[in-house]
Amino acid sequence: MAPPPTTQANRRTLYCRRHHQHPHRQCRSVLMVMSTRLLEKTIGYRFRRKKWLELALTHPSYRHENSDQLEDNQRLEYLGDAVLGLLAAHALYQRNPNATEGELSKLRSGITRDETLANIAETIDLGRHLRFGKGEAQNGGPSRKSNLADALEALLGAAWKDGGQRAAQKVFDNLFPAVINKTSNTSSDLNPKGTLQEYTQQHSLPQPTYESIATEGPDHSPQHTIHVHVFDQIFSATAGSKREAEQRAAEQALCSIQNESPR
Known part of the structure; x- marks a missing residue:
């Protein structure tokens, strides 16, 4: 009988065992490193200070269940919400020179709403990179749209903290072009x-x-x-x-x- 295919999860487990690391402690950090590297490749930006990326991926439920985790991604989500609003506003301003203030605001709201953010997060499989507490993980946390939308905003906030507006712009340009194009194409209706x-x-x-x-x-x-x-x-x-x-x-x-x- 042929051996079962080696999945990414299996490779991570084998890596930990090969290095004699405890699967629930030392291995946890190894898995996080592997996960963040893959995510960085997906979003087109490599963090200089990984702590910001790791924090963006940390759901409050994880902090509640791990006493050594002092912060979660809520503050970065707050920052990322403002960053997203700025970058989306500028992109729409550039692409729709004849749109009024009210029309631009309406277009921006379509980009920044939770449903849009969750859809983008799903396309990059962001949910599997997030850290949840056991309860949240077992109750659909990785696929819950509110969690995905919050994490995507936190990711933009983390990029801003790590490399300023240029870094956040790079992440935005990699993740949002399709929705910007779609939104701008509807501006003629407005x-x-x-x-x-x-x-x-x-x-x-x-x-x-x-x-x-x-x-x-x-x-x-x-x-x-x-x-x-x-x-x-x-x-x-x-x-x-x-x-x-x-x-x-x-x-x-x-x-x-x-x-x-x-x-």
């Missing part, structure tokens, strides 16, 4: 007027011009009709505010672009 202007600039076409045609209805609830002139065509829309009417008119123009080439 700001069709800006997207239309971008399109005309990229194709060296005359800029769209907006004309207020009529305002009807009671003072407390007026309806504004706007025309946008673009591609030698006129697109019209009506809404409760001039800004919203302009956005709707621009959206109609963008729909026309998708169906036929501009003149």
